[in-house]
């Protein structure tokens with residue numbers, strides 16, 4: 346595969362403007378975004394993306410999970426397409442760039458190919474994966490997981506948010522149940538550009554992360570059941586306090602992750618207390634433990650230790666305890682040949698780069714099961730993400746999209 350000349354670059358100002366326009370849809374309260382999956386804001390963002398893709402001469406396909414696929418024709422329609430993309434849905438207090446840079450950076454690659462009049466043998470497809478975040482409907486990477494065969498569509502459609510709304514009903518409500526069977530598409534390769542969401546690239550002074558691996562993850566939903574009672578008149582020795590159990594288990598999760606350093610993380614991010622009244626001892630608490638490691642043995646050990654600790658705390662306090670895994674994937678190794686393509690693109694373009702393991706989960710982690718897949722990362726300020734103050738520079742965004750342009754062109758094969 347011949348590599349394109351190092352002078353090819355995307356249009357940085359146009360990319361930055363598109364990121365800014367998309368950020369206006371589902372804005373947060375502090376400069377970031379709240380464009381949660383399958384909300385009206387997600388619907389509006391999807392339509393803007395679709396309009397932009399069609400204006401760039403692409404045709405849009407949608408599957409039954411709402412995954413969006415915008416195709417730029419290649420000279421050989423029989424050649425498997427080269428895919429690139431990420432997700433447009435955000436956390437409730439999300440940033441402007443998590444996922445969005447990968448979708449709009451891919452769109453900018455196509456816009457630049459159009460400007461440059463470059464044709465490729467393989468078709469090129471820009472993708473928006475539904476519900477990557479898993480914030481509203483667990484697990485994360487739900488739709489790419491169905492696409493890759495890890496979940497059934499029935500399971501996905503039945504997932505509910507905290508208000509009890511079903512994924513399938515919400516997807517239908519916003520009008521994005523497509524006609525393509527999910528997972529039917531075959532890929533020549535898949536690229537995902539993403540902000541690092543961690544501090545390493547910035548700290549090391551590197552512009553590009555060549556993502557060789559992704560760490561594995563467990564999400565364990567723990568339900569503790571105690572007894573609602575008056576916070577004032579109930580003697581301390583008569584309490585069956587689910588809130589206390591959640592607090593002790595949260596501390597144990599932290600201690601377990603710390604005991605497996607380096608390369609292990611753990612926290613509790615989502616907690617629902619019942620009845621959540623100031624003067625009622627919580628009779629029930631439902632919370633999700635998020636533990637991760639790039640090392641399989643550590644990941645498995647942490648899960649076992651968390652489950653043991655949860656049951657021990659529950660026994661101490663006389664609580665009922667049930668644990669349901671609601672998200673999981675093992676550590677991921679991306680395609681070595683595509684990793685080299687990304688590394689070579691960064692070198693040709695003169696961007697500083699380093700190999701890196703992704704700390705966050707991404708759709709690429711699942712697509713890696715069904716097609717050769719790799720990721721490209723750019724730094725983010727202070728490593729901050731899943732926070733409205735998430736920030737990147739226009740230069741970092743452009744560098745990531747430039748590397749994506751060159752890597753995709755090398756694999757999609759330029760036709761003279």
Ligand code: HGY
Nearest residue numbers: 477478479485705706
């Ligand atoms: O949870 C994750 O790692 C991703 O941001 N959904």
Ligand code: MN
Nearest residue numbers: 443444477707
């Ligand atoms: Mn993301």
Ligand code: MN
Nearest residue numbers: 436443478731
């Ligand atoms: Mn995210």
